[in-house]
Amino acid sequence: MSEATALDLTARQIDPSQMKVSDEVAIQITQMNKWYGTFHVLRDINMTVNRGERIVICGPSGSGKSTLIRCINRLEEHQQGQIIVDGTELTSDLKNIDKVRSEVGMVFQHFNLFPHLTILENLTLAPIWVRKTPKKEAEEVAMHYLRKVKIPEQANKYPGQLSGGQQQRVAIARSLCMKPRIMLFDEPTSALDPEMIKEVLDTMIELAEEGMTMLCVTHEMGFAQAVANRVIFMDQGQIVEQNNPKEFFNNPQSDRTKLFLSQILGH
Amino acid sequence: MSEATALDLTARQIDPSQMKVSDEVAIQITQMNKWYGTFHVLRDINMTVNRGERIVICGPSGSGKSTLIRCINRLEEHQQGQIIVDGTELTSDLKNIDKVRSEVGMVFQHFNLFPHLTILENLTLAPIWVRKTPKKEAEEVAMHYLRKVKIPEQANKYPGQLSGGQQQRVAIARSLCMKPRIMLFDEPTSALDPEMIKEVLDTMIELAEEGMTMLCVTHEMGFAQAVANRVIFMDQGQIVEQNNPKEFFNNPQSDRTKLFLSQILGH
Amino acid sequence: MAVVTEEPKAGFRLGMLIYDTRYRSITIQIVVLMLVMLGVAWLIDNLLSNLAALGRGIDFGFLWNRAGYDINQTLVEYTNDSTHARATLVGLLNTLLIAFLGCIAATVVGVIAGVLRLSNNWVIARLMTVYVEIFRNIPLLLWILMIYTIFTEAFPAPNAFRGDTPAASMVMFDTVAFTNRYTAIPWPMFDRSLGWLPLGPLWLNLDLAAIVAALVGGFLLNRFILRRATRIQEATGDRPTTWWQCTLALFGPIFLVLLALGTHLDSPSLQGFNFTGGLQVSNSLVALWLALTLYTAAFIAEIVRAGINAISRGQSEAAFALGLRPGRTMNLIILPQALRVIIPPLISQYLNLTKNSSLAIAVGYMDLRGTLGGITLNQTGRGLEAMMLLMLIYLIVSLLISSAMNVYNNSVKLKER
Amino acid sequence: QGTSTLQTVKDRGELNCGVNTGLVGFAAPDASGNWQGFDVALCKAVAGAIFGDASKVVYIPTTSSDRFEQLTSGRIDMLIRNTTWTFSRDTDLKMDFVGVNYYDGQGFMVRNDLGVSSAKELNGATICIQTGTTTELNLADYFKANNMTYTAVPIETNAEGEQQYLAGACDAYTTDASGLAATRAAFADPENHVILPEIISKEPLGPAVRHGDSEWGDVVRWTMNALVAAEEFGITSANIDELATSSQNPEVQRLLGTSDNLGGMIGLEANWALNAIKAGGNYGEIFAATIGESTPIGLARGLNAQWTQGGLLYTPPFR
Amino acid sequence: MNTSTSTFVRTEMLPEQAPPLTEAGAVKWVRENLFSSILNGILTVLGIVVVAYLVIGIAPWLSRSVWNAGSLSECRQIIADRWGEGVTGACWAVIRERWPQYLFGFYPSHLYWRPVLAFVLLCVAVAPVLFDRLPRKMLWFSLIYPAVGFWLLWGGSVWVPVMAVAGFAIGYAAVKVVQPVAGTILATIAAVLAPVLWWLFLAGPAADALQSILPIALQGVRSREFGGFILAFTIGFTGIAFSLPLGVMLALGRQSDMFIVNKLSVGFIEFIRGVPLITLLFTASLLLNYFLPPGTDFDIILRVIIMVVLFAAAYIAEVVRGGLAALPRGQYEAADALGLDYWKAQRLIIMPQALKISIPGIVSTFIGLFKDTTLVVFVGLLDPLKGITDAVRASTDWKGIYWEPYIFVGAIFFLFCFGMSRYSMYLESKLKTDHR
Numbered sequence A, B: 001m002s003e004a005t006a007l008d009l010t011a012r013q014i015d016p017s018q019m020k021v022s023d024e025v026a027i028q029i030t031q032m033n034k035w036y037g038t039f040h041v042l043r044d045i046n047m048t049v050n051r052g053e054r055i056v057i058c059g060p061s062g063s064g065k066s067t068l069i070r071c072i073n074r075l076e077e078h079q080q081g082q083i084i085v086d087g088t089e090l091t092s093d094l095k096n097i098d099k100v101r102s103e104v105g106m107v108f109q110h111f112n113l114f115p116h117l118t119i120l121e122n123l124t125l126a127p128i129w130v131r132k133t134p135k136k137e138a139e140e141v142a143m144h145y146l147r148k149v150k151i152p153e154q155a156n157k158y159p160g161q162l163s164g165g166q167q168q169r170v171a172i173a174r175s176l177c178m179k180p181r182i183m184l185f186d187e188p189t190s191a192l193d194p195e196m197i198k199e200v201l202d203t204m205i206e207l208a209e210e211g212m213t214m215l216c217v218t219h220e221m222g223f224a225q226a227v228a229n230r231v232i233f234m235d236q237g238q239i240v241e242q243n244n245p246k247e248f249f250n251n252p253q254s255d256r257t258k259l260f261l262s263q264i265l266g267h
Numbered sequence C: 001m002a003v004v005t006e007e008p009k010a011g012f013r014l015g016m017l018i019y020d021t022r023y024r025s026i027t028i029q030i031v032v033l034m035l036v037m038l039g040v041a042w043l044i045d046n047l048l049s050n051l052a053a054l055g056r057g058i059d060f061g062f063l064w065n066r067a068g069y070d071i072n073q074t075l076v077e078y079t080n081d082s083t084h085a086r087a088t089l090v091g092l093l094n095t096l097l098i099a100f101l102g103c104i105a106a107t108v109v110g111v112i113a114g115v116l117r118l119s120n121n122w123v124i125a126r127l128m129t130v131y132v133e134i135f136r137n138i139p140l141l142l143w144i145l146m147i148y149t150i151f152t153e154a155f156p157a158p159n160a161f162r163g164d165t166p167a168a169s170m171v172m173f174d175t176v177a178f179t180n181r182y183t184a185i186p187w188p189m190f191d192r193s194l195g196w197l198p199l200g201p202l203w204l205n206l207d208l209a210a211i212v213a214a215l216v217g218g219f220l221l222n223r224f225i226l227r228r229a230t231r232i233q234e235a236t237g238d239r240p241t242t243w244w245q246c247t248l249a250l251f252g253p254i255f256l257v258l259l260a261l262g263t264h265l266d267s268p269s270l271q272g273f274n275f276t277g278g279l280q281v282s283n284s285l286v287a288l289w290l291a292l293t294l295y296t297a298a299f300i301a302e303i304v305r306a307g308i309n310a311i312s313r314g315q316s317e318a319a320f321a322l323g324l325r326p327g328r329t330m331n332l333i334i335l336p337q338a339l340r341v342i343i344p345p346l347i348s349q350y351l352n353l354t355k356n357s358s359l360a361i362a363v364g365y366m367d368l369r370g371t372l373g374g375i376t377l378n379q380t381g382r383g384l385e386a387m388m389l390l391m392l393i394y395l396i397v398s399l400l401i402s403s404a405m406n407v408y409n410n411s412v413k414l415k416e417r
Numbered sequence D: 001q002g003t004s005t006l007q008t009v010k011d012r013g014e015l016n017c018g019v020n021t022g023l024v025g026f027a028a029p030d031a032s033g034n035w036q037g038f039d040v041a042l043c044k045a046v047a048g049a050i051f052g053d054a055s056k057v058v059y060i061p062t063t064s065s066d067r068f069e070q071l072t073s074g075r076i077d078m079l080i081r082n083t084t085w086t087f088s089r090d091t092d093l094k095m096d097f098v099g100v101n102y103y104d105g106q107g108f109m110v111r112n113d114l115g116v117s118s119a120k121e122l123n124g125a126t127i128c129i130q131t132g133t134t135t136e137l138n139l140a141d142y143f144k145a146n147n148m149t150y151t152a153v154p155i156e157t158n159a160e161g162e163q164q165y166l167a168g169a170c171d172a173y174t175t176d177a178s179g180l181a182a183t184r185a186a187f188a189d190p191e192n193h194v195i196l197p198e199i200i201s202k203e204p205l206g207p208a209v210r211h212g213d214s215e216w217g218d219v220v221r222w223t224m225n226a227l228v229a230a231e232e233f234g235i236t237s238a239n240i241d242e243l244a245t246s247s248q249n250p251e252v253q254r255l256l257g258t259s260d261n262l263g264g265m266i267g268l269e270a271n272w273a274l275n276a277i278k279a280g281g282n283y284g285e286i287f288a289a290t291i292g293e294s295t296p297i298g299l300a301r302g303l304n305a306q307w308t309q310g311g312l313l314y315t316p317p318f319r
Numbered sequence E: 001m002n003t004s005t006s007t008f009v010r011t012e013m014l015p016e017q018a019p020p021l022t023e024a025g026a027v028k029w030v031r032e033n034l035f036s037s038i039l040n041g042i043l044t045v046l047g048i049v050v051v052a053y054l055v056i057g058i059a060p061w062l063s064r065s066v067w068n069a070g071s072l073s074e075c076r077q078i079i080a081d082r083w084g085e086g087v088t089g090a091c092w093a094v095i096r097e098r099w100p101q102y103l104f105g106f107y108p109s110h111l112y113w114r115p116v117l118a119f120v121l122l123c124v125a126v127a128p129v130l131f132d133r134l135p136r137k138m139l140w141f142s143l144i145y146p147a148v149g150f151w152l153l154w155g156g157s158v159w160v161p162v163m164a165v166a167g168f169a170i171g172y173a174a175v176k177v178v179q180p181v182a183g184t185i186l187a188t189i190a191a192v193l194a195p196v197l198w199w200l201f202l203a204g205p206a207a208d209a210l211q212s213i214l215p216i217a218l219q220g221v222r223s224r225e226f227g228g229f230i231l232a233f234t235i236g237f238t239g240i241a242f243s244l245p246l247g248v249m250l251a252l253g254r255q256s257d258m259f260i261v262n263k264l265s266v267g268f269i270e271f272i273r274g275v276p277l278i279t280l281l282f283t284a285s286l287l288l289n290y291f292l293p294p295g296t297d298f299d300i301i302l303r304v305i306i307m308v309v310l311f312a313a314a315y316i317a318e319v320v321r322g323g324l325a326a327l328p329r330g331q332y333e334a335a336d337a338l339g340l341d342y343w344k345a346q347r348l349i350i351m352p353q354a355l356k357i358s359i360p361g362i363v364s365t366f367i368g369l370f371k372d373t374t375l376v377v378f379v380g381l382l383d384p385l386k387g388i389t390d391a392v393r394a395s396t397d398w399k400g401i402y403w404e405p406y407i408f409v410g411a412i413f414f415l416f417c418f419g420m421s422r423y424s425m426y427l428e429s430k431l432k433t434d435h436r
């Protein structure tokens, strides 16, 4: 993608390896398999994410990245294996699902803001109805995060009145308002115009610096190099390679990874 | 924006000052003012374009660049002052408007190809219905220009089947089929993915080399440096600065220009 | 610089009427207006000369003559001594009644069918598809006739209830009788009736007024309770359970009013040829109502389905990801958005239903078309006047409904960039 | 309208005759689309009188609500649709009734098992009526006069009315007695239904023409009279040609155009009446063929017998 | 686990595996589609019960069908003989005996070939409009089809429709002659005026003259003889053919920024949409004559068609307006910039796209229009549903038959309307993938 932004990000000179990573396990996936009908979409996924880790997942289209990430907060159901998030195993038990979902924030490719609510209402909806926060307090928290994503002045507008970049930042703020311990991002910048990608990535980098556990499906390699402490490469529903960014980009092991990297970095 | 393309263009080593510019006046705008309702969008515009000149117009968003260019072929009506295109004054007289429009080609940011017609039909439509060219002849001309923009093989596809860059080149060819003496471009590359920008700019440069009078709203500074013999900077509906590209970029006079240049070249 | 152009302010030429954008549209408009006015004048001139030739004028005086005929369903006082105007009013009220009942039932059935059509239950989804397709693709008139025929054919005549060993019997503890003429149901009577209050030509039934007041009061009370719950939630974060309070608020007042009025149910019983007592809902009303309901509901089902489909899956996923439960997601996210999509076409279905109710004539339901446009027209022979009045009334009703729609549309329009 | 109707009809070469959309016996198309019936026969007679060709008729079905407009607007030349001659129709609606071709009255039909033998016992009954006629008004007046109540089930067409009645959706079916008889005759079990003795109204049914064109009115009126007179004089379609040449009765001669030229006085050929009668026979023949006792309708002549037989048919003399 | 040790490379790709039993096969299908929850289970059972109830109610009646009988009583006799006393059965004999009437009304039976031919040609004429794979040349036939159809249905001199069509040719010629001399506007006026004058004053005499020179004529059939489905089709298809252009004009009027044109269109559309069709039909049958010069009398079917066209046009206008609104402004601007004038832009750029977008709405308006043709019974025309059925039931033979005619007529309507709606769905899905 736009190399300008990539360059710019690395120019910030953060060393991902400097960021704190604890030993606590945040997400533990063991031998997980998932089918859509007869189509085997995730195969034997094994993965451990420690608290504070920032993981970038990449891979060709259709390789199951989105599915994997959506399994983690049970937007999709897996059929075999175990997913344990923050000590809670995801089964069909509604209570567990609720618990996991309130711990895990998710940002979608297409923002999925609620168009009939103002930005502020978008942000306070879940705290009020799920966390049972008093409205006033919820609004204060919301304004805090809006300031953090640098658009407090848009609080009373509707999503339709904002640019794509602004909308995505609102979506991030909306997740943050639930004070999640883990954030999932599914291609958060791929629906954005190039100028707007930067502002969203900046927000995400800030988040990373604060030590948030993050799983991010993205093709922004600049971002991966800047903040990730691990890159996972998926293909055909399997984890094919997994390494720290430096090694991953400079010294890919598997042929598939090489091919993939040559394609996205090539132009 | 993408510095890669910009670099590449300048690498062609065309010297804009070498291209021929005649003394004949192509467009003459005097004391032109325009309002949208009560909003004064263009203020006292004075501008003369000679035949063969290639002018780049830039400026911050909302500064009235598009409006200015759209006034020149009367997509917008001005309220005060004079616009004379190729010796014809733009008044509310339909005949004059028709005359000017058949002299002036226009390329839009979003291509505005006709999605229900094939590429060839898009190109021959106006020649056949406005210029009353026989179909066969019109198709020959169309194929000529398609070859020129390097996509003759797409003639029988529909716009939706082409990439953005190809679509924009078709849009340019469509304008050329009317054999205009002046071409207007309104941010022809800003809706394109970075990889595609180059192919469109190449086409435009070729056009410039052939001596077409061109007015181009764009932020592609590489393009400006490569072909423009004048850069006009607009802000708040006024022409703030006007100079040859070299001077303009290296030695901007006005503070606003400096600020603007620092923003778009900065990152 | 060789500029071949004239000053724009230079003298006005006739050609500019056509070739100058400033005058062109005015020219066209004047020509159109003149043509239309010519046309209208021509029509009116023809009308006047035709009427003159017949020796008649346009005269609405017949409205104040004695109607002379009876109407089998009257919501306001009416006898055959009343005027044609009053018969028209009776017809209009009957039209509004069927339209009102039809709209409500069609909405309920339509929403259910639309939602069920989206259900992942194969049998139900197919069944609903069949229902929708069959009803949408067969003329309404056929449905009205068929359903009416079913009613007359399937249910016994009232005299079948007679005798020691009747061929038919009443249902629901001997309170409801389905006959091929009407359905006789119990109806509340008031021991301590409040009587009538004269209001111009109409009388206001005070019992009814009291009941309506109680309903409205209950509704307002309910809203108050909900508002209070929201306030508490905003303050403390916890929303108090409201369902029992709401139930009480909604039904309490009406219960008290009914009690105060000394309400008892008057059950129908067979006397002579027919049932007396209770309320006899004529089959023409029921059949027409059913037909209009089922027909319109098929369209509404499609609207509802499209409305729900129009909300992208992403919306519910985002809500789930935030931890909202499906019920809350429906209430807070999906419904508010779907309603914006659903309501405008829904209202135009209401309009259609209202207009379609004019097919009542096929089953002898005396609506506006049956009274003013039917018997009154036949008896007085004032076709021109009756038809003009009929159209005017329908037009007013339609415009009222559609302006309500526009108000709604404007109030919920999504804000865009 | 400027020109006379007779001239318009002659120029057109066809008679536009407004009839019922479908009332068996009076006017209804048969399976092949040919119109048949008592009213239709009069249309044919008028066409015969004018053109000498009874087939030059266009039958225009009219509903109860549009029949008068059809006539006043000139789309039909005469209306013969079992229409009751009333004061207001004759005056206010600007029509001219030119005579009575059938004397009718409104009656009631009930099932035997209802156990009712007089209309006076119908208090509280549900009654099917065909709307758009005078029946609603008569019914209302009758029940009011007798201090009784009823529930009306208004029905658009006769077919619908029968169905409702047979299915028991109403206790009684009311319409003109002729219609009742016709309806009952077609039942699978006519013996289980009775027509009550009360005739609650006078329903003189007759052809109507536009007000203000007396010449045309005369043509229709005297064509009808000619049919009645023919029966009185024993002129039938079988013997008419013979009588036309051989009859010695001066009135018959005048009628059939062998002496005097009555036809010329109303702008027709001399043999107009001959042609009219030939079209379907005399009044009695028409009656017998369409609604008489030998037909499924099975109506007795009753009031519609010749005055000589105690009926009301009495034509003014042809002279 | 530590970040540095988390390096992992898969050497061997895993093969695809079959899903666990719960994820595939009939078990899964039944579980997911029928009994995914308690409520769903109840609904399934309920649905099956309803279907069973309907089938049990109707199937015996249907199974006892009689096709050969001369009257209802004969039918009943046959059923009693065959299946025993007291059972009911369907008597399709009425359809067998009266189907010509249902299809053709009272159209002369020796001329049945004409409506049939007209219908076949209609299919030919409509085909290129519906399926764009067919050669475009066929559209010429579609254009002259109205005249052909008219001539086949009503008969009479061939020169009448020919002269009517000639009006359009004259309009075209007028444009060709006037435009170079006097410009577009005058040419437009000429294009409207010339044919109108032709139709009003010259076409009739010209047709007569030609007829006397070269007499080609079919036996004339009167509107009154139309009935049944040819009536429904005649009204339906003429209504469809003419309401579309009128609706498009109204939509353009309503989109126009010319105040008067806009308000007139809005007023007309809202008026028509505000009153029931049945009152418009009554106007056609009762009142239209009051508004026409004294003595004019024109065909009832024509009057009804005019009203139906006006009615449908108002609805189409609203649908097309939606389509117009959905077009991006850029399309108009590009057309302007290329120098296309308003009408050319509309014809070449805007309408082709706007109409495509509006196809579902247009088709459902057409379906509504086709169904509404049954309402003509209220003005005394013999529509198939009530008009013909009542006529059949008025005969002594078939007195008392209800269901069979209704079912027959309903089935035919369903066939056509359902066909139309499927076609529109086909188009929708085709357009979705078209040119992509």
Ligand SMILES: Nc1ncnc2c1ncn2[C@@H]1O[C@H](COP(=O)(O)OP(=O)(O)OP(=O)(O)O)[C@@H](O)[C@H]1O
Pocket (backbone or CB within 6 Å): A036, A037, A039, A041, A059, A060, A061, A062, A063, A064, A065, A066, A067, A068
């Ligand atoms: N609901 C579903 N039903 C059936 N198959 C699905 C469904 N969702 C996704 N798939 C299939 O599963 C595979 C993986 O999808 P997924 O969206 O996870 O890929 P991805 O790696 O995110 O690709 P992309 O980069 O395009 O987003 C794809 O082949 C897709 O077609």
Ligand SMILES: Nc1ncnc2c1ncn2[C@@H]1O[C@H](COP(=O)(O)OP(=O)(O)OP(=O)(O)O)[C@@H](O)[C@H]1O
Pocket (backbone or CB within 6 Å): B036, B037, B039, B041, B059, B060, B061, B062, B063, B064, B065, B066, B067, B068
């Ligand atoms: N149709 C319109 N009505 C009212 N205001 C308008 C209209 N079109 C543009 N404007 C306003 O006029 C100003 C100039 O618009 P214009 O599109 O010419 O800007 P621009 O320089 O082309 O900006 P950009 O780089 O974003 O395209 C803006 O403030 C804009 O909001």
Ligand SMILES: [Mg+2]
Pocket (backbone or CB within 6 Å): A065, A066, A067, A187
């Ligand atoms: Mg994905």
Ligand SMILES: [Mg+2]
Pocket (backbone or CB within 6 Å): B065, B066, B067, B186, B187
């Ligand atoms: Mg712009």
